[in-house]
Amino acid sequence: MFVSDCLSVNEKGHLTISGCDTVALAEQYGTPLYVMSEDKIRDTCRRYKASIDRYYGGNGAPIYASKAFSCKEICRIVTSEGLDLEVVSGGELFTALSAGVDAKHIHFQGNNKSLREIEYAIESGVGDIVVDNLSELCRIEKISAEKGVVTSISMRIKPGIDAHTHEFIRTGQIDSKFGFALETGEAFEAVREAVRAEHVELIGLHCHIGSQIFDKSPFVLAAEVMLAFYNKIYAELGKKLTHLNLGGGFGIKYKDADAAVAYEDYMNDVSAAVHASCEKYGLTIPKIYIEPGRSIVGEAGITLYTVGDIKTIPQVRTYVAIDGGMYDNPRYALYQSDYTCLIANRADQPANFKATIAGKCCESGDLIQENTMIQKPEIGDILAVLSTGAYNYSMASNYNRNVKPACVMICDGQSRVIIKGETYEDLIRNDL
Template structure:
């Protein structure tokens, strides 16, 4: 039997996979496939574990921020903010979505390495609480726009702390060779702080770093906190400004496979908190307000994708192709990163996973695969295939490649389901064509 690691998943008396009490085969029948399914209960449980860790280890002096690039829609913004989290956005579209969901500007943190003037204007017009400045050009642009609007923009500086988080090269962001942020080692970050403090229409309130994604070690986060507090102290000592906040980013890993070495999130919080307290005491500085930015860890394991099995091609001594009615258009992560996933036949979830399959999508690309060498139950055409841990970076990265409509997203809780994003239709695909 396939190892099921998320608390929201189970197997019922019929041998079917369930999520938050909903039979996945019934969901597939009701809504069609492919569909994304998100457990509201699991999202809320993880949000609460983060907020509780701030109470326990930081005396409430901080807050988790939901990194909405993992999965951004109005209902998700409403759910996480109702649990006390702020929202991080990285584009005008994500910012607009959060605002439309009713999130106040003061609870939004705006990231991005190349924000347009239009995006910065939208942020200023809506009193975004923290615009995270990535580079000198953006700093100058933001100061100019804010001045034209008679506003003062609260900013943090995104810093490259020079830490390699030992993840896939495309998702490492804290080392020197990165498109993100201001370099610490060369003095670029300190120079940006010095320049910002001389400007009339920005207020420097903090520092920010993000070292990567899907990190399964505590040490990189602890080291990042120590390094960033060194810069915090230098700004205090040499520029005589004590910054209000320190944002240590996200990147906490999740289960994709049984073999993933998962670390409970409170253990990150406990060790980072101890290091922050130690370093602040050493420097004689006040403990800043601390933020972290979990995204994948909040929604990743709370989500699954359901497909219907189509044709099965068994090539002797080569491989078995199991075709599904989705593919890289609604989950491009295997094609991009060779990302691992756990797959199973949802209507045979209690049976042995004794069939080795390559899960193939329907796109006209030989690289359109969801997983290779996956151990699943023996498949038949018409079965429902479930791919686990698809809550993060699946809908967010979906496209209309081959003019495929993006699937609906369903949220489930206590045996009930509801649509939170309607599936696209063919009419939607041509809506903007002329």
């Protein structure tokens, strides 16, 4: 019935998440409200960890891509389940370290790291910095030399694979702002420079072909391409690498029609390609890393709103206004992302009312979903938007000087606040 197995309907006809009544949560904490299921997050982490143990004998790890949802508590939860952490900014690194994450298990990504961020990563002793371009390699070498250290790095490679996803979230093809291209020889020359450098140690390769991918074949092809390059580096430069990060991008369900593939199926097919390629080239299987982000937290989260004005334009559409909008979920405005919406206090009733969910921002494009089917709404109802655990809080803003909502975590039917809602005082804190 629902896009996530942590959701259900109770005897009152209310939507529940991990055993908690969402209507009661809205009454207790107010709306808008982000709600996350710790039970679902931990279960997904364990499935990914089990796949590494099963297919690679534990030689490697899942890495949580924290850009999907970054706060101290999520860092604690995923690392307690044996995952490493990927960060893409100094702020995400600071959050992870503040949560007590061991820096050795943090991997620093990003395509335009500042000098300050590189220095922070090196001083913190992160597991590796994933190098995106030659000028960045030079900066890392220079800073490492000044500090008298050798910094572990990986190289981000564009394997030339089109993942058939939205153009904004494709990252593996040649026309991408990320990484070094294989087709042009750029990647090999960059590796050559890294091998020559005195104050960096090249330990591995990294690729990421895109996000929200439902087809297994691009991941299989990426593994084959990366291991062929891995072998070329060893054959021509004599450099034996130890790590291979195959990225993330595994699709989740936003709508019932989304043909999400079980994570284990991705892992099974990719591991077969890894083993076959290593056997073909006579390589020792490197440590294998994957970088799920959205698929760990996406389906584990929902957002709750209170329905406000309902405006019907005859023979055009009906707008159902909510007390949130693009400031707490900009994804529809950015790239028309699909969502499942429902009236949480009548979740057991048929969704037979066509509505356009409108936010409160002073912006015509402030919509959450258009022409979607929900239960017939009334002012004061609680509207739930499902699968909002990824890239909602992370991308939230204070547009129109709205305050960012609180986030509560649910575990074993109990709720707790993990991010306090902002206040108006927070909005002016840095004003002079």
